[in-house]
Amino acid sequence: MVDRTQPVNRVAKSSGTGFSRHVLSAKLGWAVAIAVAAVILGALAAVAWRAESGRGLGPPDWAALRFTVIQASLSAVFSVLLAIPVARALARRRFAGRRVLIALLGAPFILPVIVAVLGLIEVFGRAGWVSAALVTLGLPPVQIYGLHGVVLAHVFFNLPLATRLILQGWQEVPGERFRLAAQLGITGWAMIRVIEWPMLARVVPGVITVIFAICLTSFAVALTLGGGPRATTIELAIYQAFRFDFDLGRAAMLSAVQLGLTVLAGGLALWLSRGDGFGSGLDRPVQRWDGSQRTAKLLDGGWISLAACFLLLPLLAIALAGLPGLMDLPAQVYRAAAISIAVASLSTALLLAMAIPMTAAITLGRGRFVELAGILGLAASPLVIGTGLFIVIRPWSNPLAWALPVTALVNAITVLPFALRILVPRARDVIQRQGKLALSLNITGWPFLRQILLPRMRAQIGFAAGLAAALSMGDLGVITLFANPDVATLPLQVYRLMGAYRMEAAAGAALLLLTLSFGVFWLLDRGGQRHAEA
Amino acid sequence: MLRLENCVIRNGAFTLRADLDVRPGARVAIIGPSGAGKSTLIEAIAGFLPVAEGRVIWSGMDITDIAPGMRPVAMLFQEDNLFPHLSVAQNVGLGVNPSLRLTTTEHEAVLAAIKRVGLENMDDRKPGELSGGQRSRAALARVLVQRKDLLLLDEPFAALGPALRMEMLDLVADLVEETGATLLMISHAPEDARRIAGHAIMVAEGMAHAPVETDRLLDNPPQVLRDYLG
Numbered sequence: 001m002v003d004r005t006q007p008v009n010r011v012a013k014s015s016g017t018g019f020s021r022h023v024l025s026a027k028l029g030w031a032v033a034i035a036v037a038a039v040i041l042g043a044l045a046a047v048a049w050r051a052e053s054g055r056g057l058g059p060p061d062w063a064a065l066r067f068t069v070i071q072a073s074l075s076a077v078f079s080v081l082l083a084i085p086v087a088r089a090l091a092r093r094r095f096a097g098r099r100v101l102i103a104l105l106g107a108p109f110i111l112p113v114i115v116a117v118l119g120l121i122e123v124f125g126r127a128g129w130v131s132a133a134l135v136t137l138g139l140p141p142v143q144i145y146g147l148h149g150v151v152l153a154h155v156f157f158n159l160p161l162a163t164r165l166i167l168q169g170w171q172e173v174p175g176e177r178f179r180l181a182a183q184l185g186i187t188g189w190a191m192i193r194v195i196e197w198p199m200l201a202r203v204v205p206g207v208i209t210v211i212f213a214i215c216l217t218s219f220a221v222a223l224t225l226g227g228g229p230r231a232t233t234i235e236l237a238i239y240q241a242f243r244f245d246f247d248l249g250r251a252a253m254l255s256a257v258q259l260g261l262t263v264l265a266g267g268l269a270l271w272l273s274r275g276d277g278f279g280s281g282l283d284r285p286v287q288r289w290d291g292s293q294r295t296a297k298l299l300d301g302g303w304i305s306l307a308a309c310f311l312l313l314p315l316l317a318i319a320l321a322g323l324p325g326l327m328d329l330p331a332q333v334y335r336a337a338a339i340s341i342a343v344a345s346l347s348t349a350l351l352l353a354m355a356i357p358m359t360a361a362i363t364l365g366r367g368r369f370v371e372l373a374g375i376l377g378l379a380a381s382p383l384v385i386g387t388g389l390f391i392v393i394r395p396w397s398n399p400l401a402w403a404l405p406v407t408a409l410v411n412a413i414t415v416l417p418f419a420l421r422i423l424v425p426r427a428r429d430v431i432q433r434q435g436k437l438a439l440s441l442n443i444t445g446w447p448f449l450r451q452i453l454l455p456r457m458r459a460q461i462g463f464a465a466g467l468a469a470a471l472s473m474g475d476l477g478v479i480t481l482f483a484n485p486d487v488a489t490l491p492l493q494v495y496r497l498m499g500a501y502r503m504e505a506a507a508g509a510a511l512l513l514l515t516l517s518f519g520v521f522w523l524l525d526r527g528g529q530r531h532a533e534a
Numbered sequence: 535m536l537r538l539e540n541c542v543i544r545n546g547a548f549t550l551r552a553d554l555d556v557r558p559g560a561r562v563a564i565i566g567p568s569g570a571g572k573s574t575l576i577e578a579i580a581g582f583l584p585v586a587e588g589r590v591i592w593s594g595m596d597i598t599d600i601a602p603g604m605r606p607v608a609m610l611f612q613e614d615n616l617f618p619h620l621s622v623a624q625n626v627g628l629g630v631n632p633s634l635r636l637t638t639t640e641h642e643a644v645l646a647a648i649k650r651v652g653l654e655n656m657d658d659r660k661p662g663e664l665s666g667g668q669r670s671r672a673a674l675a676r677v678l679v680q681r682k683d684l685l686l687l688d689e690p691f692a693a694l695g696p697a698l699r700m701e702m703l704d705l706v707a708d709l710v711e712e713t714g715a716t717l718l719m720i721s722h723a724p725e726d727a728r729r730i731a732g733h734a735i736m737v738a739e740g741m742a743h744a745p746v747e748t749d750r751l752l753d754n755p756p757q758v759l760r761d762y763l764g
Contacts, residue, residue, distance in 0.1 A: 433614045434614055434617060436582055436602075436611060437611060437614060437615060437617075439581075439582070439601070439602040439603055440580060440602050440603060440607070440608070440609045441603060441628050441629060441632060441676075441680075442601070442602075442603025442604060442632050443603070443628060443632040444601075444603065444632070446633075447632040447633040447634075448632075450633075451617075451620070451628070451632070451633070451634060452617060455619045455620075456617075456618075456619055
């Protein structure tokens, strides 16, 4: 009941203009945001401090910079060029399995890079299926290592993303316009010029820059398929300066270059795209009246099949190559799997501990700084943050002893921007619809979090946790900087087996990794959706 | 007694003035044109909108700056009066204790309230499994266990059909009769006001007027209300 202690003649008012009642405090979110910003900015400061700028960039550094930009440009352009016909076909065709295929286009996001690379080697490698086919035709086998291999892997990962983004563009074209075009008898090239070209001109630049930015920071692909003086990215050069030369100054300077490049490309991407990578409602085909001729149908069918094959064959190859080895994997693979599960669990817990208070602060409308801290992780690549943390830890303790916690933390920071994108809209919705009711019942603070907000956000929390766990499970980044011979996560173990040319064991371990990544995602995502009332 | 003392309530660019008293135990309808500030008035009393000038006083106690949940106020909104992920019993239980840790006696009180509003044996259901009328009943059961002195209704039954709405209003009248609570309800339908509210506050042209007898106001409405009622 009411607190009756306040006398009626009390005049002083606690609030002037800042009257706002809130069910939650933004304080914890602020504290977390400050901690996140401190880790990222601290790591960057360490990088800046150790960077030996006086030395300048040597010829190998310039070569790395050039290669980074070239491979990212080629990857972005090829991904988008291929995605346009695929998205167009998906937009206007209905067929059994369309929904599954579109859902599958989201899968590369949680697919471990090392697994995909192994799959691509099985298909496109020197001893792969394509080469085998070529050899029977009397042609020379193809080679996957080098620039074209790096680009191939990047297209594999980003063609689905580009397709999703462009498909979204198609579905945002108002249906009335297609109806009007049909009414006016506009088909073929005229249709492209009147409706589709303007849409593409609006959407494609953003998609290209987003993929360009992603490919700039990609490390594991370059590690496995690149290398050598002619195919080294900056990220890979950082790693090599670290592991082979232990030249912290050079690693730090390269990190600074990488940071500048990422910020530049990221800013461009944010500016050019309205960026909505988790676009929903892609299930609905666009109602169109053109393209009913047989050639158009065949062409669309061809594009869809080609894309599906390109995406599914490497996974099939891994399954086929991995199954025989799965039964008798080396003991260290199982140990690595256990370590990976532990790292993924820790990373997921860290992510939720960061994302939920930050979501609350952002939702309460006091989160400008919190939001900024949330996307800071996009600016610095994981390897750069890792380099910085290595420099910070080294005076105090042996960095190698911190390999696993640091990996978990950096993974969590990497997923944080995506998690906030998933959580904040839902939290806004809950607080908007039920905040007043909760306030009027005096349900605030911890009870509000426990009784109302968290249960109402189950599905989103499950999805975010699933992403965090799967990404951390499959990550082959920071761990390579910190790892010592005794400790390996499963992706690192796969990489080591590859390096030792034990391809059968590598494929088996990769299949295990694939199962773990998708399994943990499925588990958490499904767990969140159970009992989740609308 | 509820007293709004020289109150100025700002809601964005809109300003509403109120200087009025409501007798304890009264049943008062709030009547006025759309957008005149009926919800603004009720939200200020509930504590969701700031009172820029003046004071809100209940039984001699200044509640102007008290948090909504600490006021002697129970409120039903236009929609979303129940949490969809909680059972009827949990929704009602939140009216007793926000952290839902109830003693045996409290739990019994919750079940009794659910029974009182006619939802016996439905305490395990989720709101999604209830009809519109049953959801309203569940929300009223929570009002019962909240045991607040003031009940504010922001048209919670507007989405129900006329017969069901009347049924709910009669139930509300019975409940406030039993508990002695003071009722303030926004009403768009004059017949609702006549049915259960003896008095009415007219809100129009930026002003909430002191309550007068509902029948007198509606039988001989001022021009601004006449335009609205048609």
